[in-house]
Amino acid sequence: MSHVKSALTIAGTDPSGGAGIQADLKTFQEREVYGMSVITSVVAQNTIGVQRVIHLPIDFIEEQFDAVWNDIKPNAIKTGMIATNEMMKLIAHKIKDSQIPYVIDPVMIAKSGDPLMEEASRAVIRDTLLPLATVVTPNVPEAEWLVNFSIKTIEDQKEAARVIVHQLGAQSVVVKGGHMEGEAKDVLYDGEAFHYFSSERIDTHHTHGTGCTFSACITAELAKGRTIKESVELSKRFITDAIKYSLELGKGNGPTNHWGYRLQGLPTKGVRQ
């Protein structure tokens, strides 16, 4: 048995490198987990917005999945952008008996406002994939859609978390606080207890791919055998440093810095050359 831990991301691409598959693989690498990927959609996008999306044929998504699965079985899986019903149903079918941790980042709309999932597919992700999730990581707009009420306070984040676990069937959920006001407070609920992970709100527009990076980090830590709580705690630190030391690149919502946590303690100036 190999001691090397591996993780698989099933998602769309970001050729500008900050979100999607590219962000996931960079994060896996930083967390010393062997990264693998199955591409669902090829996206022409950058820090400014999404220019065009091409969905790969469903049988080819399946072939990519089988190529990985029949050779290197991952220790954990995550899904990001899954745009269509067909893709969701395929993935549900492929992973339902896998017995490994599964993290869902229910990507619906990019930071730029461009849709990354067909609106009609939202019910399908809720009904077919969520019940399989070890952890699901909605941002506030995604959580609002899943639970069908608006989220304005920490109590609302908690109520949404309860609904997502007890009514929608996820094992645990992190209702992220990036879209709230004030501190960035994420709420983890595992069906028994609430845990809160907070950071100061960093005043920056460099938030392209934060959700992808955060959920990829959780996946990597679960692959290494950490508990859900440990994985989320560590990932919150990872994403905070990635945002804090974000890179001076791009003309829009710039990328975060996947090696930011290594710079902890260094002055920010040192990385802004």
Ligand SMILES: Nc1ncnc2c1ncn2[C@@H]1O[C@H](COP(=O)(O)OP(=O)(O)O)[C@@H](O)[C@H]1O
């Ligand atoms: N400005 C910010 N300052 C500090 N942390 C942030 C900020 N924006 C987002 N985060 C954190 O980044 C992660 C992703 O958050 P969020 O923006 O809610 O998700 P998404 O990228 O899916 O929209 C969460 O851990 C959140 O708390």
Ligand SMILES: Cc1ncc(COP(=O)(O)O)c(N)n1
């Ligand atoms: C392929 C892909 N997946 C996910 C996101 C969301 O990232 P964000 O909302 O942080 O821009 C994205 N822009 N592209």
